[in-house]
Amino acid sequence: MSLEPPRVRSRTRVAVVTGVAVLLLVLAVVLPARDGGVEKVRRPETAVPEVPSAPVVAPRAPEVREARAASAPIPANVSGEALSAALNEERVVLASSTFIERLEMDRPWACAGGQVSLAGRVGGAPESGALYRWVWPGREAAAELHPGARLQWRAPAEPGTYFVRFQVCKDLGGRRVGVLAEELLRIEVRDCDDDGAAREEGQLRVDIIQRANGAFLFRAVSAESESLSGHAWDFGDGSTAFTSGPEVTHAYDTRALDVRTFTVRLLAGRGEGAALSATAFVSVRGQPPSDEPLPATLALSRARVGAEEWRSEVSVEVPEPGVVTWEHVERSMIHWNDQVDAYTLPWREVITVEAETGRGGLRGFVTVRPSELAVTVKRVVDVLHGRDEAGKAVSLSWASFKREAAPMAPSVEARLPLK
The missing domain is CATH 2.60.40 (Immunoglobulin-like)
Incomplete structure (x- = not known):
């Protein structure tokens, strides 16, 4: 027989029941939500656009892999041998540590009859006398050629799949051209009406103003500029920036004496809908130190x-x-x-x-x-x-x-x- 008074036992039972109820409430709030359980209340997160890191065109290795992934056969007239014959050249493949890091486009496809910007990035040990060039089957001539790492490529009037070849070469004298490295770029050309093309190209673009050698002002231009919530910039040299406004300045290192091409990527967030993206290219020409005379x-x-x-x-x-x-x-x-x-x-x-x-x-x-x-x-x-x-x-x-x-x-x- 218990000697505890009835009132004390009643208070004890109330305290135990209250403690169990509080414990269950705490567990329901703290533990993650399960099937049939109480869902945890989460604070809303503010969406911040991330700086894009993937290139517009992923680097490709051998042409055989590219042909399998392209779902369209590679025409014989875009092979290195066929283009050399069309240019009346004698093609010589040279052993070299130079390689092509990647090929890039400022948009993933081109409108029929429109232009698209291409750029090639080259890695490895530099070769003395190396030249960059783009070659592709011509419409009026057997082949067309453009020197340099950048190209404003004019798409054919007919939609389809087209190929442009980027090469690192050496002039061996006469008609002999040595090929140090090369890669093929596949370009999809679409049939888009004027309104569709203008709408696609006008969503977001990057205007570039060069203020000094290596120093640039980048400006985001969009018809939706008032509704953009922020701009994430990737300058292509390992530097990034985030701005609330549409403009940003950046200076590249000009101590290297070669000409380098950088890919500038912009991702702009907006209140509703998916983020907008744009790509641009800049070329920076190196300067020798001030105590070293200019070559010309x-x-x-x-x-x-x-x-x-x-x-x-x-x-x-x-x-x-x-x-x-x-x-x-x-x-x-x-x-x-x-x-x-x-x-x-x-x-x-x-x-x-x-x-x-x-x-x-x-x-x-x-x-x-x-x-x-x-x-x-x-x-x-x-x-x-x-x-x-x-x-x-x-x-x-x-x-x-x-x-x-x-x-x-x-x-x-x-x-x-x-x-």
């Missing part, structure tokens, strides 16, 4: 000769004891819609030489006639390429032409048919 210098003066001719006086000096051999001029025509057409010309066809001062130095002039250009061309930029005695690339650039204003759209009256 350029002095330029411009004069507009009436309305029919723009003339640039060019003076190139090569300090002793250096010697530079000039090879070609790469001319880029920048349109008002920021599209770029680039092609290569013999340098003496661009520069009218009045005097040669030795070791690669010269005085001359460059003329551009506006009547020879489409009205959509905003600016013409020339880059003179050559090599010094050690085989290192030397280049000088200048603007040969610039329009002050974009062409005006015709008025409504002008578009009406004549009566």
Whole structure:
């Protein structure tokens, strides 16, 4: 028989029941939710766009693997042997530690008849005298060729699957061309109407303004700019940034003496819907240290000769004891819609030489006639390429032409048919 008073026993039972109830409530809140259990209350998380790290076009190894993954057979006319024969070259494959890290595009596909930006990245030990180039089957000629690591490729008018080959080569003299490394890029060309193409290209893009050698201003441009919640930038050199506004500045290391191409990726978050993405390319030309003389210098003066001719006086000096051999001029025509057409010309066809001062130095002039250009061309930029005695690339650039204003759209009256 218990000696505890009944009131005490009652209080004890109440305390035990209350303690068990509190314990069950705590376990229901703390433990993860299970089937049929009480779900844990979670705080809402703020979505922050992540900096994209994957390349636009993943690196591919052998062409056999690429052919299996492409689901479309690789035509015989894009093989290295076929393109060399179309260019009337003698192809020689050279052993080299140079390799192609990856090929990239500024968008995953191209519109029929439109342009797409391509860029190649090369790794391994640098080879003296190595040249970069893009080759592909031509529409008017058997093959087309564009020098350099970047290419504004004009898609054919017919939709389909097309291939462009990127090569690292050496000139072996005569018609012999040595191939150090090469890779094939597959491009899907789609049939998109004007509205669809404009809508796709106009969602988000990156405008680039170069402020100094290696220093750039990047600006995100979108019709939805007011609703974008943040901008995550990847500058392609291992540096990243996050900005609430659409602009960011970045400076690249210019101590290396070669020309490097960087891929700039932007991911912009928005309140509703999936994040927007854009890709752009920048090329950075290395500078020697300030105590090391430049291999060549350029002095330029411009004069507009009436309305029919723009003339640039060019003076190139090569300090002793250096010697530079000039090879070609790469001319880029920048349109008002920021599209770029680039092609290569013999340098003496661009520069009218009045005097040669030795070791690669010269005085001359460059003329551009506006009547020879489409009205959509905003600016013409020339880059003179050559090599010094050690085989290192030397280049000088200048603007040969610039329009002050974009062409005006015709008025409504002008578009009406004549009566």
